[in-house]
Amino acid sequence: MTTDPTPLRVGIVGTSWWADSMYLPAFAAHPGASVVGLCGRTAATAEALAATWDVPWFSVDSDDFLDPERLDAVVVATGTDSHEELTMTALDRGLHVLCEKPLAPDVAAADRMARRAAETGAITLVPFTYRYMPTNQFVKRLIDTGYVGTPFHLNMRYFTGYARDHEYNWRFDQELAGSGVLGDLGSHWLHVARWLLGEITHIGCVSDSFYQRGPRPDGSPYEQNEDSALMTVRFANGAHGSLQVCAASWEGTEFNQTHHLDLHGTDGTIYAVNDWSNLQQVSGVRADQPGPAQVLDVPDDIWNGARRDRVHDTYRDVFRAGGAMVGDWVDAVRAGRPIEPDIAEGAIVQHLIDLATQSAAGDGRLLDARR
Structure with a gap:
């Protein structure tokens, strides 16, 4: 200490x-x-x-x-x-x-x-890192304060394109990385999903490599990891979800990366999107209000002084000036x-990654994730 x-x-x-x-x-x-x-x-x-x-x-x-x-x-x-x-x-x-x-x-x-x-x-x-971004912090607060009532469906999508260049990348080398996009991006989404809705009890997955990559720098062969994966999960509270991660996508934004979240519950719905250029927005609609969904203002205390117009500036401010x-x-x-999240949480997420990899190697069926 x-x-x-x-x-x-x-x-x-x-x-x-x-x-x-x-x-x-x-x-x-x-x-x-x-x-x-x-x-x-x-x-x-x-x-x-x-x-x-x-x-x-x-x-x-x-x-x-x-x-x-x-x-x-x-x-x-x-x-x-x-x-x-x-x-x-x-x-x-x-x-x-x-x-x-x-x-x-x-x-x-x-x-x-x-x-x-x-x-x-x-x-x-x-x-x-992504749990600390203002839109995700706001989604968490909305869930915890009952905006959607009892959640029953979570859909999260992470699209980016760093797998598209065909070059060797250690992240796609099974010996060095263990898994590909499941470990690199899927670990983020599995943690955020657990943070939002709690324990994941079952997980299934389908995955693929849409881009073939070059050899190692020394020319030796290796087993190539997946660059796209779609996970299906069940939570202990009865909700279910789909978590999609893809590094073979073309998004065309400043960072060629987008994040999307849809959450449905008994009393309402939340939508969140971050295009990693200029859009970082949360919308919502409650069952007792007329639709369609309206943009919800992220509270000032969540922004914590971070710049709001350009996502990369927000990102820098959150982790530097804001100290997150x-x-x-x-x-x-x-x-x-x-x-939190500590090494114990990292191990739980790794357990889920291993099960997702196992499911994808088979027929994609749900596997029991309880330990």
């Missing part, structure tokens, strides 16, 4: 664009934390990123880097296949851990990580209190 008033000493393992665009800006904006070290695979990349962000120490040796004499907490922002080893080492050395999603290539590894986190009492976080996710984790570590 870190109770000292001096800033939390954070190390980041991974020097990709994500460390540069998400973690380093978010920590720089938080007065309670300081990134004191970076660790990457190549010295030149780690040194350059450290210089850009004025980080005093960099390394290419992760075992040496995870030093509790120099760090209080670590961000694991590497490929999925390295998450378990890095996280377990950090936990064993008394460090608090933020580990990227999907948590692991399979549920056995994820469960080992969750057990070790529970044994050590570390404050952990798995960054399911990364800032919340820093505050939790400094206070010595748990935070």
Whole structure:
């Protein structure tokens, strides 16, 4: 537990664009934390990123880097296949851990990580970023305050196009990633669905690879993961849902990405859309009111000062100026209190990903997800 008033000493393992665009800006904006070290695979990349962000120490040796004499907490922002080893080492050395999603290539590894986190009492976080966006926060509030009554149907769609270039991408390499779009995008939607409606008791899936990809950089063969998947789920409260994720889509927006949500309940309906350009909107209609659905204003306290006109500006403000996710984790570590979504939640989501993969390999039937 870190109770000292001096800033939390954070190390980041991974020097990709994500460390540069998400973690380093978010920590720089938080007065309670300081990134004191970076660790990457190549010295030149780690040194350059450290210089850009004025980080005093960099390394290419992760075992040496995870030093509790120099760090209080670590961000694991590497490929999925390295998450378990890095996280377990950090936990064993008394460090608090933020580990990227999907948590692991399979549920056995994820469960080992969750057990070790529970044994050590570390404050952990798995960054399911989309739960923090204002439209999703508003949908959650509307559900919790009874706008739709008893929910019975949830439909969520995540369309993007990073699979369309045919190039090798480790996310589609089964040995390195475990699953493809199910782990990368499906993990987000499975978590958000659980956050909105509760435990998922059954899951089925159909998936496919619509784009064939190039060989590994060394020319060796590999088994290619799916780039599109449609999951069917049942919730413990009796609701059911469809969760669609596709990285082979052409959306034509600024980020070539769109999110859509439809939620029906006994007393009303909610629609949410985010086109990742300029539209981030929630609409609704109640059964006791005349239709059609009307745009519902997202409350100011949910925006929390974030810019509203351009989605990428909103995104930056939520995680930097607003302190969501990364800032919340820093505050939790400094206070010595748990935070969600933690590694235990990441393991539950990985369990669902594994079952979805199993269902897709068969005939797509619903599988019992209760543990």
